[in-house]
Amino acid sequence: MMRRRRFSVPLLIATCISLGIAQTSRPQSKASHTSSAGNITSWKQVPIPPLHPFNPQQPRRVELPNGMVIFLQEDHELPLINGVIRIRGGGRDISAAKLGMGFIYSASWRTGGTRSKTGDELDDFLESRAARVETSAASDSMFLSWSSLKNDFDQVWPVVIDLLQNPEFRQDKIDLAKRQIMSAISRRNDEIGPIAQRESNKLAYGPNSPYARTAEYSTVAAVNRQDLLDWHKRTVFANNMMLGITGDFDAAAMERKLRDSFGNWPKGEPFQSVKTEFHDPVPGTYFVEKDDVNQSEITMVDLGIERNNPDFYALEVMNELFGGGFSSRLFVNIRTKLGLAYSVGGGIGADFDHPGMTRFSVATKSSSTAAAIEAVRKQIDDLVQGGVKESEVKKAKDGILNSFIFEFDSKERVLAARMGYEFYGYPADTLERYRAGVEKVTVADVERVAKKYVHPEKLAVLVVGNSKDFDKPLSTFGKVTPIDITIPPPPK
């Protein structure tokens, strides 16, 4: 049974406080105090004792004199040591002429090896120890991560340091990465889901936005080895990196090791992303023809909010009741009652340092495309105009608060959340604020934010599908703007 995750809360929400986890419990009533399950006539009679007391272990935070921040989290359950270094600067910071460089950089950083060892030699060395050292690119950062059996840490750690200090970016691996990204470009119009994702991003943020633009053959071809070396130099220095490590080690001893490794690294000029301007999407109906499918992917988008918006908590509750789980309005009405879709959901998006993307989406058979658009629109209108019920708000809040404990269900998760908040400059008690914020949300709050942030008239509606089988022409909804997804050919 598919369920979409809560739309905008990163799974990893946690911080350094000792928590009183909010939890409802239900004392054993006389009626339910029975040894026979047969007497139970309602789930409400099943007793729920108080939750075991729990103080999640917090990572130790160390800031080196050169500005590098390190988090250490001991976890002795398994004989492993895992870690990650997050480096500021990512895909959104790549120049428009060289899009794709983020992937090429992160791939060939690892596969291109170091001055003394080729990437293939590193592969053999690591695989024989069942260890991993990998690199990856995100919108705002690059990641270098590793995992090994604890006894192999002292052999694997020098590989991590060598990659940071002496990356070689060998040309054959740059070429391999470029061929791979070009192959991926050639495949990007094969499946409707990814087409809808890509094109709706462009509608929400604008086609040239750092949060929506895509690599092309020409921009990939423009990337050269010097670009990668320059990027590395520009981003890899002590106060632009954050390190998190977890596993079966002694934190004090590990801290010494890491201080030895990074203590004498120089500081640099902190990386700054260029400020981006955000504009509302142009409302209307947009269409991509795909004549080899029998299902339409419908996506309605708008700009969302930043995570530090005080209305965030009310929107979380609204998202939960509108497009969150099994009992949300979109799921119940579009899927369960109308049988129009397997996949349906959505809500107001929030991101840490820029507006998230509001997205409502549904996939339905070609012959109910218009019906599904109307049905989702009706739900959106009802949300804005019709208000919400007390019982819905309670149910949504209960769901968020009763499952809050899962934000702490592993030491690694607590570590990852802590790093995330630190990275984006959010306060250490962000999680506590989240819980308290959600607890305070009222029906009036949800109704107010629904009116303020859900804009039916401003939505850009994208349909990817097979128009000859639609129940009604899309022009029923007004002017239709066709989108040409032809892949621009490679430069000669």
Place this chain on the structure above:
Amino acid sequence: MRSVKFRLLTIPLFIFFLASIIQAQDVSSFEKRIAVKKLPNGLTVLVMERPEAPVFSFFTHVNAGAAQEVIGITGLAHMFEHMAFKGTDKIGTTNYPAEKVALEKVEKAYAAYLAENLKEVGRDPQKIAALEKAWQDAIEAAQQYVIPNQFGEIVESEGGVGLNAFTDWDETGYFYSFPENRLELWAYLESERFLHPVMREFYKERDVVYEERRLRTDSSPQGRLDEQFLGAAYKAHPYGRPVVGFPSDLKAFSATDAGNFYKKYYVPANITVVVVGDLKASEAMPVIEKYFGRLPKGPAPEPLRTREPDQNSLRQVILRERSQPFYYDGYHPPDLHDPDSAVYDVLGDLLSKGRTSRLYRSMVRDKQMALSAGGDSSYPGNKYPSLFFCFAIPAQGHTAAEMAAPIHEELEKLKTQDVSEAELQSIKTRAKADLIRGLADNQGLALQLGFAQALYGDWRELFRQIDRIDKVTAADIRRVAAKTFVEENRSVAMLETKAADDQSAKQTKGDQQ
């Protein structure tokens, strides 16, 4: 409701373990934390204590999947999985006695409609329309008693996360996680779900499932290829049929069919329940027994009779589509109880795991023909003889057909050249580490233990495979490769890019880039 390829969960079964290296995680340390009990009604319960955080996860494994279907009801195991979210006689209804009567009327009306609609001679369109209307009216009448999705609503508002389920050919699985203080609530909800399931909203949900088919299969070039590949590789065994069902069956089977499937296969002897997390076995077991002990005993279903006959000819399917190419091939090996199962696991790893694997180095790194290449030692299932599977995603400018030669070249090498001791040792070490990496979360553990317990009757089998893999030699690999990778045992599926025709739109030409 994943219906196909629940890979992440099945691959960890191909793992092994070296107790000397992992003192803290050997079998005896598991023994201390695991309790297994067969209840008087035949249901197996496994509890594992893992007090890392005040939460637990569970996995209900029902030993029935798409392989238990016959033609006419394909897709029904998966359909029942969806129905297990519809509630019970106490959850999801405002008035069960009245609803029950209304649902019986729906079934009668549907049977009449279907009989007329399926007539081979003398179908009467007017009569069909009238019967269809009567059926739809009956559905409408039953709907008035429904509280939609109340089961999921209770789980979610009580703090459940990851509420989900899957169906594959071998089994049907249900799982989610709860705070530890909801153990008894979980035991009540999960047992009620299989004690008193109600086939409400069946025909609307059948439409939802059909949308799932459109999503995963009909509207996806790769999904279309997957279906054709298994159809070519299996002539008799149900592994050749889609889990989600054939379109005609999806439009025909009834709530009565689903109820019959449930009665036959959802008997306690066919169910294994695994709970992992912050609980004490001595306290949890009685609670679980109190609720799950209520399921009435029933006869264990008959084992599947059909075995795939030996393949004696090369089989090949080619789809020509306006999308980029894919290449698959597969070979029938024996089943998991075969003494060579560990050899296949090693072979799968050797060919396809990571950047040191044979297929990556040959096809992605050196020949630069593929965007990615790999395989799986047991596809699509584990319970019955399954395929040794290889795939390649051609790099830009290469066709699917070009993938065959380099893959077969690697397979031939396995027959003629011994794998090096270092390579073999590396594979054994990796498998061990992968096992350990899979032990760090409740849900993953519940799934792994459940698969092992249900498939082999003993969770320890998870660790015994270790010893077998550890004993695999270079000679074993040559021997097994020689008997498996032969042309008459091969099934190939290729998706090739269809040339754009003159009338096609300009998008289409763009797709060819």
